[in-house]
Amino acid sequence: MTIDPTSFPSDFIWGAATASYQIEGATHDDGRGESVWDRFCVTPGKVRGGDTGDVACDFYHRYRDDVKLMRELGLDAFRFSIAWPRILPAGRCGVVNESGLDFYDRLVDELLANEIEPFATLFHWDTPQVLEDEGGWPERATAEAFAEYAEAVAARLGDRVRYWITHNEPWVHAWIGYAWGEHAPGRTSEADAVAAAHHLLLSHGWAVDAIRRAAPDARVGITLNLAHAYPASDTPEDEAAAWQVDGEGNRWFLDPIFRGAYPADLLERNELVAPFVRDGDLGAISAPLDFLGVNNYFRFLVSAGAEGPRMEGNPEAQHTDMGWEVYPDGLHRLLVRVANDYAPQAIYVTENGAAFADVRVHDGSVHDPERISYLSSYIDAVSRAVADGAPVKGYFVWSMLDNFEWAMGYSKRFGIVYVDYPTLERVPKDSFYWYRDLIASRRGMPRPSPIAAA
Ligand code: FCB
Numbered sequence: 001m002t003i004d005p006t007s008f009p010s011d012f013i014w015g016a017a018t019a020s021y022q023i024e025g026a027t028h029d030d031g032r033g034e035s036v037w038d039r040f041c042v043t044p045g046k047v048r049g050g051d052t053g054d055v056a057c058d059f060y061h062r063y064r065d066d067v068k069l070m071r072e073l074g075l076d077a078f079r080f081s082i083a084w085p086r087i088l089p090a091g092r093c094g095v096v097n098e099s100g101l102d103f104y105d106r107l108v109d110e111l112l113a114n115e116i117e118p119f120a121t122l123f124h125w126d127t128p129q130v131l132e133d134e135g136g137w138p139e140r141a142t143a144e145a146f147a148e149y150a151e152a153v154a155a156r157l158g159d160r161v162r163y164w165i166t167h168n169e170p171w172v173h174a175w176i177g178y179a180w181g182e183h184a185p186g187r188t189s190e191a192d193a194v195a196a197a198h199h200l201l202l203s204h205g206w207a208v209d210a211i212r213r214a215a216p217d218a219r220v221g222i223t224l225n226l227a228h229a230y231p232a233s234d235t236p237e238d239e240a241a242a243w244q245v246d247g248e249g250n251r252w253f254l255d256p257i258f259r260g261a262y263p264a265d266l267l268e269r270n271e272l273v274a275p276f277v278r279d280g281d282l283g284a285i286s287a288p289l290d291f292l293g294v295n296n297y298f299r300f301l302v303s304a305g306a307e308g309p310r311m312e313g314n315p316e317a318q319h320t321d322m323g324w325e326v327y328p329d330g331l332h333r334l335l336v337r338v339a340n341d342y343a344p345q346a347i348y349v350t351e352n353g354a355a356f357a358d359v360r361v362h363d364g365s366v367h368d369p370e371r372i373s374y375l376s377s378y379i380d381a382v383s384r385a386v387a388d389g390a391p392v393k394g395y396f397v398w399s400m401l402d403n404f405e406w407a408m409g410y411s412k413r414f415g416i417v418y419v420d421y422p423t424l425e426r427v428p429k430d431s432f433y434w435y436r437d438l439i440a441s442r443r444g445m446p447r448p449s450p451i452a453a454a
Contacts, residue, residue, distance in 0.1 A: 001376045005442035007383035013117070013394030014439045015077035016070065016416070017351050019124035019168065021053045022403040024083065026060035030099040033089025035126035036136075036177075040184030051409030057401050058424050060103065066426070067110045069417060070400065073432060074439040077117040079350060079396050080107070081124035081168065084149050091128040093148040101156045108160050119350070119396070120157065121165040121223065122150055122207060125173050125184065132185045137196035138178065140276065143203035150207035151214060158215025165293050165350065166207040169225040170200035171249060182407050195276050201256055205284035223293030223350045224253050228334040229300040232312045237304035245302045245309050258342040260286035291393070293350035294338065296378075297322075299330030318370075321355040321412055326374055328381040335385035335392055346393045352378050353398035355405070355412040358429060366418045366429040375431060379438070397435060401426070 021037045041052035059066060070078055084091075086100030104120075111118045123146065131142050150166070167173075177183040179193035208220050229246040231238035244265070251263040260282045297320075301312040318326040335347060354374040358366050379395060386392050402415035410421055416435055418427040 001373070001380055003376055003379055003383065003438060005438065008386060008442060009393075010442060011393075012442070013076045013348070014074070014435075015079055015117075015119065015348075015394055015396035016073070016075055016400035017079035017119075017396040017398050018059070018081070018400050018403065019121070020081045020083040020086075021056070021124070021126045022399075022405070023057040023059040023080075023401055025054060025056040025058040027052075027054050029060060030086070030103070031089055031097040032083065032100060033085035033091075033097075034129040035083065035085045036129055036132045036184035037126050039129050039132075040186055043186065046184075046186060047407055048409040048411050051404065051411075053404045055421075055424075056404045057419050059401070062424070063107050064110060066401070067107075067114055067116065069426060069428065070111075070116055071114045072428075073416075073436050075116050076439075077119050077163070077394065077396070078111055078400070079119040079121065079165070081121035081126075082153055083126050084123065084146075085126060085128040087152055088128065088145075088149050089130075091131040091134075092145045093152055096152050101153070104153075104157060108157055112160060117163065118161045119163040119165065119348075120153075120161045121168050122146075122153060123166065124168040125177070127185070136178075136185055136187075136192075137174065137199050138192040138276075139195075140199055140202070143199040143206065146203035147206035147210050151210040154211045154214035154218070158211065158218060161215070162217065162219055163291075164211050164215075164218050164220045166204040166211075166220070166222050167200055168223045168293075168350075169295060170197060170204070170222075171253060172225055174200060194274060197252065198274070198276055198281070201253065201285045202281050204257075205281075205287045208287040208289065209284075219290035221289050221291035221293050221346075221348070222257065223295055224250075225295045226250050226254075226334055226338065227296060227298055227300050228330045228337065229302050230330070232301055232303035235304075238302065241304040241309035242300070242302040245300050245311075249300070254338070254342055256282055256285045257289070257292075258286065258344070289344065291346040291348055292338065292342070292344040293348050294335065295351035295398075296331045296334055296349065297352065297354075298324040299327045299334075301325075320370075320374070321357050322408075324354075326354070326377070328377040330381075331378055332381040332384045332388075335382065335390040336388050339385075339390035344391065346391050348394040348396065349382060349392065350396050351398040352395065353414050353416075355414045358402075358413045358418055360418065360420070360427065364427065366427055368429045368431050371416070371429070371431040372434045375435065 174197035181188040231242040405412040
C-alpha cells in the first residue's frame with residue numbers, strides 16, 4: 001500500500017514515541033529514587049526472563065546519538081516521558097532532585113537544537129515506590145503528590161516544552177497494575193483499580209492547571225488507550241455487550257474528561273458509587289484540553305457470554321507478535337467516533353505500532369516487511385479519518401527503539417530501530433527507512449486546498 005502524502009495537511013506532525021522506564025536505564029544514577037517498576041521487576045515471576053529496566057536502551061547516556069538518528073529520520077516530534085522518581089525521589093516536593101531535572105533539560109535542548117518538537121508525558125507508570133508504600137494511586141494523596149510533581153517539572157521545562165501529556169493510558173495502569181496484577185505495582189483488587197482510575201483522572205485535572213500556571217502557552221492533553229468495540233453480530237445482545245466493553249474501556253475516561261460525568265450505565269452498575277469521588281472532582285477532571293492523545297493497537301470484537309461480554313478472536317486476521325489482531329479500520333472508526341462524540345480540539349495518535357520477531361540477517365541489517373505493512377495500513381486509516389473530518393494533527397509510531405516491553409521484558413520488539421541488547425548497538429530497520437521516506441515525501445508540499453481535499 002502506498003500512502004498519498006497529500007492526504008495529510010503539510011503541518012501534520014510525524015513523530016515517534018517512547019517511555020522513560022522502557023528506554024532510559026540508569027536506574028541508580030544521579031539520585032533517582034526507586035519506582036514501582038524497579039520493585040516489580042525484581043519480584044520473582046513477574047517479568048518474563050527476570051528482565052529489568054536497569055540498563056534498557058541506556059538512553060540516559062546515549063540520548064545524543066539517538067537524537068541524531070531521529071534527525072536522520074526527519075522526525076517533527078519526539079514523545080518521551082519523565083521519570084517521576086528522578087525528579088522527586090521521595091515522591092513529593094520538598095526534595096527536588098535537580099540532577100534529575102538536568103537530564104530532561106539537556107534532552108529538550110538537544111531535541112530543539114535538532115528542530116524536533118518535544119512532547120513530554122509526565123506519567124508513564126513509574127510511580128515512586130515510596131508513594132506506593134503509602135497506598136499508591138487508590139489514595140487521594142498520590143494525586144496531590146502528582147500535582148506537585150507536575151508543577152516542579154513544568155517550572156523547569158515549560159519555557160521550552162510546548163506539548164504536555166499528563167498521563168499515559170490510565171486504564172492500563174489502573175486495571176493491569178491494580179486489578180490484574182500483571183503490571184507494577186502488581187495488586188489484584190478491583191476496588192483498588194476503580195479508586196486508582198479516579199485518582200489518576202483527578203490528578204490529570206490538577207496537573208493541567210499546574211502546567212498552565214507555569215507555562216501559559218503550553219498545549220496540554222492526556223493520552224488514553226482506546227479501541228473501538230465491534231459487536232460480533234447485530235443481535236441486540238452482542239450490541240449491548242460491545243457497548244458495555246466500550247463503557248469500561250473508553251467512556252469511563254472519555255466521559256469525565258470531555259463531559260464532566262461518569263457514564264450513566266457504569267453508575268447504574270454501581271461501579272462508581274464510591275466515597276472517593278468528592279464534590280468538585282469532576283469539574284477538575286473536565287478542565288478544557290488542547291488535545292487528546294490516542295494510543296491504538298487493536299480493536300475489540302465482542303459477543304454476549306453467559307457471564308458478561310466475551311472477547312472474540314478473528315482467526316482469519318493477521319496477528320502481531322503480541323497476539324494482537326491487525327485491524328486498521330478499527331483506528332479509522334475510533335478516530336471518527338471520538339471526534340463526533342467528544343469534539344476534542346485536536347487529536348494526536350500518540351502511539352501505534354507492532355511487535356514482530358525481528359532478526360538481524362548475515363549482513364547485520366533487519367528486514368521487517370510486516371511492520372511496514374502494518375504501519376502503512378494504519379497510517380492510511382488515519383488519513384481516511386482526516387478526510388472524514390477528524391481533527392488528527394499528528395501520528396507517533398511506537399516505538400523509536402526496541403525496548404523493555406513491561407511484563408514481556410525484552411522479548412517483544414516494537415522499534416523501527418533494532419537494539420542489540422548485549423552491545424546496545426542501534427540498527428535502523430527497513431521500517432525506519434520507509435518512515436523516513438514517508439516523512440520526506442510531504443516536506444515542502446503546499447497545504448491541500450479544500451477543493452483538492454474534498
Ligand atoms: C502501550 C504502552 C507502551 C507500550 C505499548 C506497546 O500500552 O503505552 O508503553 O508498551 O503499549
